[in-house]
Structure formats: C-alpha cells, structure tokens
Amino acid sequence: MRGGRKRRGRHKGLRAGDGDPQHRPELIRWFWNQLVFDTHDCPAQRCGEPLERRRSHVLSTTGPDFHIRTHDETGERIVTEENVQRIRADIPRTMAIITGEPFRGRILDGARAASRQSTINIEFDELDPDLCGQAQVGAAVVIQSSALSRHEFDASGRGCPPIPVLRHEVAHAMGFFHVSYGGDLMSWLPEYVSDFSAREVHHMQLAPDGTAR
Numbered sequence: 224m225r226g227g228r229k230r231r232g233r234h235k236g237l238r239a240g241d242g243d244p245q246h247r248p249e250l251i252r253w254f255w256n257q258l259v260f261d262t263h264d265c266p267a268q269r270c271g272e273p274l275e276r277r278r279s280h281v282l283s284t285t286g287p288d289f290h291i292r293t294h295d296e297t298g299e300r301i302v303t304e305e306n307v308q309r310i311r312a313d314i315p316r317t318m319a320i321i322t323g324e325p326f327r328g329r330i331l332d333g334a335r336a337a338s339r340q341s342t343i344n345i346e347f348d349e350l351d352p353d354l355c356g357q358a359q360v361g362a363a364v365v366i367q368s369s370a371l372s373r374h375e376f377d378a379s380g381r382g383c384p385p386i387p388v389l390r391h392e393v394a395h396a397m398g399f400f401h402v403s404y405g406g407d408l409m410s411w412l413p414e415y416v417s418d419f420s421a422r423e424v425h426h427m428q429l430a431p432d433g434t435a436r
C-alpha cells in the first residue's frame with residue numbers, strides 16, 4: 224500500500240503567494256515530475272529511477288469500474304447509504320477531471336470486494352491515525368473509517384472529510400503522485416484543499432490514449 228494522505232505535517236516548497244507557478248516553465252516541469260514521476264516522495268537520486276520512465280502502473284483503461292464495499296466480513300454495514308450516494312455522485316466528476324473524458328465505467332456496491340481487473344475497490348477501514356486514506360495504484364482506495372463521520376475541515380484546516388480524501392486517493396489509484404505545492408489536492412498535506420487545482424486539472428487528463436501527458 225502506498226500513497227496515503229497525511230493528516231499532519233508541514234508543507235514544503237511553494238505556498239500560495241509565492242508568485243504564479245503555473246506560468247514559470249521550470250516550476251511547471253517540477254510540478255509535472257512530482258505529479259507523474261513521484262519526485263516528491265521518491266526523488267530520482269534516492270530511488271535511482273530515471274525520470275523519463277513513469278514509475279506507476281497505470282490502468283489499461285481510463286474507464287475502470289468502481290466497487291464500493293458497503294459491509295464487512297460479518298455482514299455489518301460499514302458505510303451509510305448517504306455516504307455511498309455522495310461517493311457515487313462524486314466519482315464520475317473526479318474521473319472526468321483525471322481522464323479528460325466522460326466517465327464510462329460502472330459504480331457497483333456490495334459486501335465483497337471485487338477481484339476483477341480494471342476495477343477500483345473503495346474500502347473503509349481503521350488506518351494509521353496519521354492517515355486519511357491510502358491507495359493501491361490501479362486497484363483500491365481505502366478511506367479512514369473515522370473520516371466518514373465528518374464532512375468538513377476543522378477550523379485549523381485539518382481533518383479528513385471523505386469526499387476530498389476520495390478524490391485524492393482515486394487520483395493515486397489512477398497513477399498520480401504527491402506534489403509539494405500548497406493549494407493542490409495532490410499536495411501531500413492538502414489542508415483546506417477539497418478539490419483539484421486548475422493546474423492539476425490541466426496536467427492530469429489521461430485520455431484519449433491512456434497515457435499521461
């Protein structure tokens with residue numbers, strides 16, 4: 224498992240007010256290398272990966288099915304119907320941002336995790352208390368169970384509201400990594416950030432050929 228969203232810590236790098244990074248070529252490259260090649264969490268000098276090669280496994284389709292796991296092994300319900308509906312409503316929009324095309328997968332739910340290829344399971348579990356969620360690229364999203372009871376950030380901008388966590392982790396599941404800028408949802412500590420930034424929307428968009436650009 225990798226790609227967890229941190230609950231606490233400090234931002235590194237740029238903050239809002241440090242200029243306009245979107246229009247500075249070296250910062251666009253820096254941002255892109257973090258988002259696509261994982262240079263924030265895994266710099267090339269540490270992991271020894273050439274930057275030209277994308278580290279993530281990316282799904283063979285831009286339209287995977289999603290399966291929301293609603294019950295645990297004992298048959299007990301682990302997510303309210305209200306939250307299932309909120310997640311169902313958000314997935315097509317989030318996927319349209321990530322892929323740049325209308326969502327064409329299915330959204331299923333049920334007691335058992337799906338084992339089919341090209342299906343992203345959405346699960347709920349008690350994770351490490353420092354995490355709001357986790358993702359397995361191409362396979363699964365796990366949302367911290369305690370996040371389900373609160374839908375907003377707290378007064379200090381902290382917390383794990385489930386829909387922003389869902390968006391962040393689905394982007395990991397689709398092969399994107401952390402960035403170090405404040406104001407981006409894929410920031411490793413996206414306090415107060417509940418949606419993708421304009422530069423994330425611009426740089427994600429896996430469609431039409433399934434490769435990032």
Ligand SMILES: [Zn+2]
Nearest residue numbers: 226227228229
């Ligand atoms: Zn993350």
